[in-house]
Amino acid sequence: xxxxxxxxxxxxxxxxxxxxxxxxxxxxxxxxxxxxxxxxxxxxxxxxxxxxxxxxxxxxxxxxxxxxxxxxxxxxxxxxxxxxxxxxxxxxxxxxxxxxxxxxxxxxxxxxxxxxxxxxxxxxxxxxxxxxxxxxxxxxxxxxxxxxxxxxxxxxxxxxxxxxxxxxxxxxxxxxxxxxxx
Numbered sequence: 208x209x210x211x212x213x214x215x216x217x218x219x220x221x222x223x224x225x226x227x228x229x230x231x232x233x234x235x236x237x238x239x240x241x242x243x244x245x246x247x248x249x250x251x252x253x254x255x256x257x258x259x260x261x262x263x264x265x266x267x268x269x270x271x272x273x274x275x276x277x278x279x280x281x282x283x284x285x286x287x288x289x290x291x292x293x294x295x296x297x298x299x300x301x302x303x304x305x306x307x308x309x310x311x312x313x314x315x316x317x318x319x320x321x322x323x324x325x326x327x328x329x330x331x332x333x334x335x336x337x338x339x340x341x342x343x344x345x346x347x348x349x350x351x352x353x354x355x356x357x358x359x360x361x362x363x364x365x366x367x368x369x370x371x372x373x374x375x376x377x378x379x380x381x382x383x384x385x386x387x388x389x
Contacts, residue, residue: 210253211384217251218244227377234366245373246357248380254350256379257372261353261364262346264371265338273338276365277331286362287327294356298363299325301351302333305344310336334363 215221223244226232232241249257265273275282287295299322303311311320314336318329325333338345353360361369 209384210251211380214248214251214380217247219247224248224377224380227373228381230370230374232370232373234361234369241373242358242361245360245369246353248373248376249350249353249357249360252376252380254354256376257353258343258346258350260346260376260379261349261368261372262342263375264364264368265342265345265349267371268338268365268368270339272367273365274335276367277334277363279327279331285327286365287330290327290359290362292323294359295325295327295330296323297356298352298359299323299330299333301348301355302330302337302345305341305348306333306337307341307344310340 215224218224223241227241227244227248232245233239234241234245276284276286279285279288287298290298303320303322311317311333314332316328317332319325334345337348349360349363352363364372
């Protein structure tokens, strides 16, 4: 069985992969079957492709839009506030581990650098900073979050970045299949 076959089997058929590639995934409604399909796709695809897809999505999302999504209270959202403290700390640790040495001193408004004590606002500040300054590192951190806490990834990325990441990853999977059949 090829990687493509495993991925298609994991997400329930090539029609879902094609929908993702066209940007037609629905991540807005709770519960969304496409969230589970994304989790299955990300779990079956090579981790380096998942990281690269998320990093590219992070580059493409407008900075103001992402800041509005991730910042508690901005545009009436608080996506990280709904995470349990343990999951929030895991997200914080992942982001901090990819930030690099001394990076936290550059983040405005950061209340603490201890992952276990970070508020949703602190984690949002780190996420926003890392996404802006180093989308590749943000992609690595987000891939880790998705692997350990798949349901927290939507909170971290937001629907638009998640949809872009799904489209990019689906296109990578399809391109891999086409190269192998050519």
